[in-house]
Amino acid sequence: MNYIILLFLYFLSYVNSSKYLYNKSIKTPFSTSLQLTEFLETPCFFETYLSKINAENIVYNPPITNKFIYPQKLSYKFLPKIPNIPSFILKKMNINHTWNRYNLTLKGLIESDYANFNISVYPNNTDNVVFMTLKGTIDKKNLLVPNYVVNIIMDQFCDIFEEILYPNEF
Numbered sequence: 721m722n723y724i725i726l727l728f729l730y731f732l733s734y735v736n737s738s739k740y741l742y743n744k745s746i747k748t749p750f751s752t753s754l755q756l757t758e759f760l761e762t763p764c765f766f767e768t769y770l771s772k773i774n775a776e777n778i779v780y781n782p783p784i785t786n787k788f789i790y791p792q793k794l795s796y797k798f799l800p801k802i803p804n805i806p807s808f809i810l811k812k813m814n815i816n817h818t819w820n821r822y823n824l825t826l827k828g829l830i831e832s833d834y835a836n837f838n839i840s841v842y843p844n845n846t847d848n849v850v851f852m853t854l855k856g857t858i859d860k861k862n863l864l865v866p867n868y869v870v871n872i873i874m875d876q877f878c879d880i881f882e883e884i885l886y887p888n889e890f
């Protein structure tokens with residue numbers, strides 16, 4: 721019996737061992753890259769985002785008045801929505817963000833009870849259209865957390881971003 725458990729854990733570590741990269745671009749209504757980056761730094765964006773995921777115990781450090789002050793940290797608790805996993809199995813997670821800005825790129829470290837992610841969010845101009853591009857990698861994670869969870873979390877972030885930008889379409 722122990723042999724089967726060890727074999728299963730080895731298989732999980734092998735399947736989850738490769739460096740995982742998430743990459744997605746979303747069309748925005750902004751006319752410049754600077755407008756997009758400045759929008760992502762506002763209390764309006766993050767407060768709306770945190771409201772949509774039902775975050776609790778939100779703490780900004782330093783407090784945000786008009787825009788982020790770097791390094792910007794925020795922490796909160798929320799219950800993730802992972803398809804095919806009943807919500808009663810999951811518990812509210814502690815989430816900590818640390819964001820920095822390099823030119824127009826926002827780089828964040830998102831730490832949770834189960835996994836840590838590095839995320840870059842930056843504008844990408846193509847044919848006079850401004851896209852928001854997200855790149856995410858898993859920094860470390862619980863062995864039992866599959867890599868595809870990054871897709872789910874990042875896709876949920878992108879969906880909420882689009883809801884905030886285009887509220888009449890949702």
